[in-house]
Amino acid sequence: MISNNQAARILCVDDEPNILSSLKRLLRPLGYELIMATSGKEGLEVLNKTEIDLVISDMRMPEMNGAEFLQHVRELWPDTTRLLLTGYSDINSIIDAINQGQIYRYITKPWDENEILLIVSQAIERQQLKRDKIRLEALTQKQNEELRQLNSNLEIKVQERTTDLQRTHEQLLNANEQLKNNFLTSIKVFASVVELRGGQLAGRSRRVADLSRRIARQLKLDGRLIQEIFIAALLADIGKLSLSDDLLRIPRQLMNAQQLGEFARHIAKAEQILMPLVDLQDAVKMIRSQHERYDGRGFPHKLIAQEIPIGARIISLAGDFDGLQHGAIQQKNLATEEAIFRIKQSAGGAYDPEVVAAFEIVISGKAEEFITQEIDFRSLQAGMVLAQDLVTRDGLLILPADFVIEEKIVERLRVFGLSQKSPLIAKIRRKS
Incomplete structure (x- = not known):
């Protein structure tokens, strides 16, 4: 594990020496301690002898592939963060690595240097947050024990210890909040795997998730439930990775009985993919019922x-609102106004009338949304709250919506912004 005075230790595993050399050239200037291995077996031998904070493994290797290697790492060293290097075409390999090795993130080859530096930095920060959380929990437990042992006559000392305990508790809450933000970021990256298929799926996850969250807010649902709905919408199409391109190109209304049966299997596939992630089981229940109808005919x-x-x-x-406009339901792409009319027509049939009513308010622009302001990416300051996802022009997620900008990442955001050819715009919540 990393101490306060020790650099993060990273193990890179790849059977191609040139890839290892590229990783060494890219990461060494940042002060990380790098260890290289040319096979999964050699990587396991390193882990047996040395404490490693982060493992970066290639997928395609002889004898033991990346998914198998990372599964061993997860079982034997669960606290070590795991990254996977893979190609755009290795969708099944990515799924295997997620299920078996429970990877933190995946990196496609050839990689973008800014992207891999950002991902590695986030992974190391995640490790530090985990350690801070454990340390703070241990400190809290210790202070609680000390508090129980204090003599009732030492009232002043009790007050001092209580103050320290409250401060520690606040730090623990902050650490937990950071872990939640990192978890949501990982979910959004996971959802972007679906969009690699292109076609009707390109950009769909984020559009549907954003609209779902806005409708849920209009219905004044509990904040935790709104977050679960947003996550479920992001992952609603993950099972479609198992469907053929030919089937995905067919609008749902034009599918025959056999094709509809095959299409329906994407729900079970999504449950299978997400089963290892215990924290997502409420979202899985929503995904399972996404094709049910209010009138019982789904x-x-x-x-x-x-x-x-x-x-x-x-x-x-x-x-369905998104599908009507992008050819997923019928052959013709409907204009927004016509799609809204179709949704309203199906209130009480396909859709819950209360949800339709909330949708009408949201889509009309009359919903009580946050007041937002657009600013230059490089002008972000500590304390600002993002109103929507912060992404690069290539669609790479940098920070999720609702993220509170921290002092320690302001400079990195500024440097990253300067590296772009043209200014990027961030949308933040404006103080009323």
């Missing part, structure tokens, strides 16, 4: 009205 279980989770009712409408 699939797979023909649930009716309130039997369908509210998140699924929202995602169903948001997904």
